[in-house]
Amino acid sequence: MENASFDVIVVGGGNAALCAALSAREQGAAVLVLERAPVEKRGGNSAFTGGGFRMVHHGAADIRNIVPDLTDEEIARTDFGQYTAEDYLDDLGRITQYYIDPDLAETIVRNSTDTVHWVRGRGVRFVPNYGRQAFNVNGRFRFFGGVVICANGGGRGLMEQLYKATEKHGIAVRYGAQAKALLRGPAGIEGVRILVNGVEEVIRSRAVVLACGGFEANREMRTRYLGPGWDMAKVRGTRYNTGDGINMALEIGAQSYGQWSGCHSVAWERYAPDFGEVELPHSSYRHSYPFGIMVNADGGRFVDEGADFRNYTYAKYGRVVLQQPGSFAWQVFDQQVKHLLREEYKLRGATKVQGNTLEELADRMQDVHPRQFIETVREYNAAVKRDVPFDPNVRDGRGTAGLAVNKTNWANTLEVPPFEAYSVGCGITFTFGGLKIDTATHVLDVEDRPIPGLYAAGELVGGLFYFNYPGSTGLMAGSVFGCIAGREGARHARGAQSAAA
Template sequence: MRFTYESPEELTPLLENCDDPRIKDCKFGSYSKAKFISDLVYFNHGSALGVLQTELVEKSYEILSWLVSHGLEFVPIFERQAYKRQGKFYFWGGLTLAARGEGEGLVMSEKRIASSLGVEFRLKRRVKSLETEGGKLVGIRLDNNQTILSKAVVISCGGFESSSELRAEHLGEEWRDVVVRGTSLNRGDGITMARKLNAAMTGSYDQCHAVCMDSSTPEFSGSRIPHQERKHFRKISYPFGIMINSKGRRFVDEGADFRNYTYAQYGREVLRQPGAFAWQIFDGQVRDLLYDDYRQPGATRISASSLDELVRGFPDVNQRNALETIGQYNSATPDSSSFDPTKKDGLGTLGLTVPKSNWALPLVVPPFEAFRVTCGITFTYGGLSIDSDGRVMRSGGSRIPGLFAAGEVVGGLFQFGYPGGAGLTAGAVFGRTAGANAASFSRG
């Protein structure tokens, strides 16, 4: 989860339940408010932060503390956000802690904690509509026609990433058949239901979070597949290699920034390529830097002891061009002695039309490996318009009494890109606000 901390000491209270002996060897650095703001401004294409974005930054640390106060446990992300140098773990990319047990651990812990506070869960039912009487919100209706009466409702049922029709309508026809990284159930229901009460839509409906996924990823790679079996799907270590398309050409600056700042945009770039796929190519020098995902059984991998042999293994790529591209790339790489994965090392190619700005090691050390990737959508950016109390707004600026929203159903937080780890933080920050205000509304 992305949150601000001005110094490593601020992490201590968040790690109170973590007894990992490696913590004493951690170089956490800092992730200042100024940096979080500039990250979001960058993804706004320069526009100043909106009210919700400012709130996200301001409350990001506080929300972690609040979750810890309720018994949630956080641990350093050694495997994915740190590299070891001279016995120390250097964290990079503004992302240091995750819930113990990752996503599953987070959900199970939250469920346990919420249950102990008296929260009742009703699963396996689809909410079909918001119920009104005389224009006033009075509850929800389920797919079995049962009605649940309530003065207040918080909509938090995700975006529209799982609906191929809505993807095609808002993101473009080319998104109709992409694979979905999460659940098959986020079909934009919350937006559709609230729209019937004249809720306003906001944000970048034509933008989304989409990453490079293994070509073997099924249509929905979410919760129905056990965690261990889907570990090989994600393929986001491209900063340490290159990506080529079916024409045998590179098409993005793989080293433009830490993967945290590019991975959510590069799925779209892969989708734009002919055939909507790419091959990621690495050499033996970086083998240990690749995420564990690359070593899992099931990955679409080719391995070879020479580049010629590797390229001959591509069934769907212009092989002559591919060898030429790799040759040009290798010739454009500088002396690699200052290579450093823990920072933007400035080791960039010279003179290429598509540059690689950091970590540009030449592909020279066998074994050479290639992984075939496609685009996988994670979530959508457009959604309902809310105010800073979590209340759902109408088009004219008034609020729909009793209706609140949080999480990815909310639009306007991420415009043209996404800094990794901000989704869960946003969900927690605005979920807490919406929940608290829905409770007071119900009591009042």
């Protein structure tokens, strides 16, 4: 079956896709969005996010430009810090061990603030993320870790507004439409073959933007590319990102790029469901480990829980948990830090045990070597630099000395009962390997030549993240490259149309 034709088809229904669709439409293109999910599950991983955007800013005045209803009182009691282009580039380099494609990094950073303004212009409201990115110390909030703003209503709020804008601008969206293959003719891309309710259709277009995510929800690809054990990871977000866009492009000669064996993965509720539930997107988060210790089945610590702010370590510690015996760990806290635990720790569904003594706690953490666990806590307590004051807002240097695995910051002793332990496994967020693009988002072939009419944005772009990821860069990168891809796709379609006339 063959359908009407469009200037630009956007494959995917998340943040990168809708930014591409809106930007193409603004260039006058006739746009179709193909979303594999049904309408009630639309929005991909973007809908699961906290809505955080990592952007360049120079303090309160820049934040107020994005959040105009910020009051003078809020400004007075907040230290937003600043996050310069140099800070951002340094973080992207340092966190990815300097493997990030420098041109793509530069494109994200230099376009970050303007793109947030552009997204805002499409109806998305932003607010400072006081709850997740700042701590209140002595009556003053201080933002740590480079991220200040998030979309009002989190990822669901973001996607709701972007879908509203899509509707307002007359962009067609087909739900339950799975793109299966790209059509390529002598002059370049000619459309997409899709599957709807088991029936194949062909839809013609002059350009295609691929924005349909990585392969984190595909067990088979996970195990093939990330390695043994990854079949057991829980998927934090959508079940629909199974690598289709990457595979379709590789089939017509696109170049694979980036760290195919790498992914973003976190410590996650051990008995979470296999896939995320968009109605409860945050219930399985276990991000407060910098304030306690993590132990494995042998009863020992295995990682520096306080190596850096959570934003700079959380995305690589899921893999570390997966690599422990039995692929699980326990996060242990006492009453001194309980008030710092994120709200998800209090939700039903957390695998939690409590004890009035460490012995009682050890007894309840049934799959952990009890004597070794108690010995680990004893050694850890003795190694804490008690003379250094604790401050969750800065890298406080309150570490441990002399342990095989030292803790660098936020080391509090575990001595005020009742003690609490939470069991965690590995939750995968998204994969790092994907397609090679240039800074205009053309998908490149193996000789680095653009495939005419093919563009990509979002999680399926390779070359951005290696080994680790600075929190809240995913939405930012998706919006930056999505905007560019839509604009470039529309221009290409216009050119192709004039050539044909």
